[in-house]
Amino acid sequence: MDDLQQIETIEKETFRNGGVNLNTLRSLENTFKDGLIIIKEQKDVLAYLGWEIHKKQTFPPYNHDISKTHDESGNLGYISIITVRKEYRNKGLGSKLLNILIAVSKRYSCKNLYCPVNKKHPYLKKGVLHFWEKNGFKISGETNWEIEKGKLLPSFIFSKQL
Numbered sequence: 001m002d003d004l005q006q007i008e009t010i011e012k013e014t015f016r017n018g019g020v021n022l023n024t025l026r027s028l029e030n031t032f033k034d035g036l037i038i039i040k041e042q043k044d045v046l047a048y049l050g051w052e053i054h055k056k057q058t059f060p061p062y063n064h065d066i067s068k069t070h071d072e073s074g075n076l077g078y079i080s081i082i083t084v085r086k087e088y089r090n091k092g093l094g095s096k097l098l099n100i101l102i103a104v105s106k107r108y109s110c111k112n113l114y115c116p117v118n119k120k121h122p123y124l125k126k127g128v129l130h131f132w133e134k135n136g137f138k139i140s141g142e143t144n145w146e147i148e149k150g151k152l153l154p155s156f157i158f159s160k161q162l
């Protein structure tokens with residue numbers, strides 16, 4: 001299986017058949033060459049992060065056409081996906097992805113990184129909010145994130161100044 005297919009499978013396992021689909025992953029890969037950061041062990045995908053650049057803070061649906069939202073003249077890095085394969089969680093890979101992103105996004109002159117986190121996130125009890133705080137992100141506001149058409153999710157906005 002190629003990387004994008006593995007990612008789609010991990011997304012389905014992680015978010016009960018939801019998550020980011022192959023079309024979105026392809027649009028990310030085709031639009032933004034540094035938009036997908038993947039940690040692998042040989043051929044196996046262990047963890048990945050998807051991001052794009054915005055000119056102003058907006059919250060596109062989970063699955064969207066990145067060629068319509070990514071704008072390299074902006075300086076806000078929007079984190080749209082961050083997932084570690086179940087067996088590999090809590091071993092530092094998620095933090096490693098964010099550290100790689102910080103270095104990469106600075107090359108694009110980004111000044112800020114942000115990510116919406118559903119207030120009823122399925123991994124709240126596992127410590128998803130703590131994960132962001134531990135990595136220096138702070139709640140900068142709240143939004144009604146339209147995660148898919150017609151489905152609004154009250155969410156925290158986690159941000160980090162670079």
Ligand SMILES: CC(C)(COP(=O)(O)OP(=O)(O)OC[C@H]1O[C@@H](n2cnc3c(N)ncnc32)[C@H](O)[C@@H]1OP(=O)(O)O)[C@@H](O)C(=O)NCCC(=O)NCCS
Pocket residue numbers: 014082083084085088089090091092093094095096116117123126127128129130131134
């Ligand atoms: C959230 C996630 C990306 C963090 O990556 P990670 O590699 O597990 O995290 P790290 O090892 O860098 O950091 C571990 C910390 O994250 C916390 N954490 C958050 N969610 C967790 C989860 N689902 N499983 C294990 N630890 C989790 C732990 O409490 C831990 O805190 P501690 O170090 O103070 O003990 C990863 O656990 C994951 O993919 N979770 C499921 C999908 C998800 O929630 N994605 C985020 C969407 S906003």
